[in-house]
Amino acid sequence: MTKKSPSTISKLWSCSAVLAVLLIWQLMTGSGMIDAFLLPSPLQVGKTLITEFPILMEHSVITLSEAFVGLVLGILLGFFMAVIMDRFTFLYQALYPLVVLTQTIPTVAIAPLLVLWFGYEMMPKVILIIITTFFPITVGLLTGFRSADPDAVSLLQAMGAGQKQIFFYIKLPEAMDPFFSGLRISASYAVVGAVISEWLGGFGGLGVYMTRVKKAFSFDKMFAVIFLISFISLLLMHGVEFLQKLCMPWKQNPAGK
Template sequence: MSLIWNKVWPPLVAVLFFLVIWQLSTSLFNIEEWILPAPSDIAREASAQSARLWEHTLATVKLTLGGFIIGTGVGLFIAFVLHRLSFLHSALYPLLILSQNVPTIALAPLLMIWFGFGLLPKLIVITLVCFFPVAVAAMDGFRQTDRTMLEYMRMIGATKGQIFTKLELPHALPSIFSGIRIAATYSVMGAVIAEWVGSDRGIGYYMMLQKASYRTDRMFLSISIIVILSLMMHTAIVLLEKSLIRWNSTQER
């Protein structure tokens, strides 16, 4: 418990200090609320908009979780296939890199044209954001397998399936979870971008409405919710990793 507290309190103090400076600055310099609202103004608006915000946040959470699960699964599948079929790795890996050079915000409208304004194009947007870090991290983890142990298992007659499940996969788990942590954070961003392009609910949709009405306080409120959701996703994956890879957590301590 003390170890967790030692990791939590420094950033917590830094955030509180930043909020105090922000609050004092808006008062001392008489900054207009429509330019930069004070934290107290944002908190007051959060209370006033709580019911509406809960509805939009819940929609974003559902979309985020669905896209994140699909994106992670796709990333792991691609990593497994390219790891087992080395000739495909050389042919397809450059295409994976190219897929990340197209801005998501530019690709999303195309997906809406092709697949309509339903759930499918939004899930595709989040999948495109999430799969790459998972795939790359997993492939790196597979490649870093202990060669001595690999040769030993081959020597004693282990099958490819046994080598993968008993050696390569466990050895790659820390790398895989590194990619999943990144994907978890990106998934919220992907959901918001998808909601920007075409949706009638969600935090992204709520942000677009507030931008059109110049409600800066509500824009900051939306950003705060996005940050909190990203932190929650990241924390959930960290806790899952520690529960599944106890030997790695022990080494870190």
């Protein structure tokens, strides 16, 4: 028998847990314990997902482009905030509470206002996504910048390095790890943020599709789109992990001699 690595075993466990939930769900709905119109069975949802696929793809493109634009702008804003807050202590003291405050605003409450101010097009959606995604980025980067070893910083200073060089040689690479942790969170926030803002007004996108099928009481379609959104979020998170591996080659087999 070949030995399995711990990560393979843990994957085995998590996969079987998901399968078990789906199985129980299938048994409960399939046997008629729960009425099919209240909760469709996983198999039913799967079938719907296949028949609805072309329409879902059209809506996905809209949602994903909103999420992408919002996320990119959110990263840029988050990066900018982190850099200036790290560089100037007074800005850190002034802005940090404000940045935290933006995270206490309930997204669902502000989304309709954004629609009133900016209309039904892409703009209000992108703004909402920026507000939700920049925060994990800013906090991640700031933590990283501040975790730089002061001895390493003074060594570079002794070598004659300026602020800019210290930033690029130490602070930025030091912040890569927390940055990607933040980005993983932000990427899934971006999709959820896009869907929520589509609920409250728009012409297309997965959120608009959701409100339509809800009004039609098509619960199978509702679940199909929920499955799809989860799948997209997972895919994005893996994409971020892949990007992280590319950007941080020093994290590969660190113990190998």
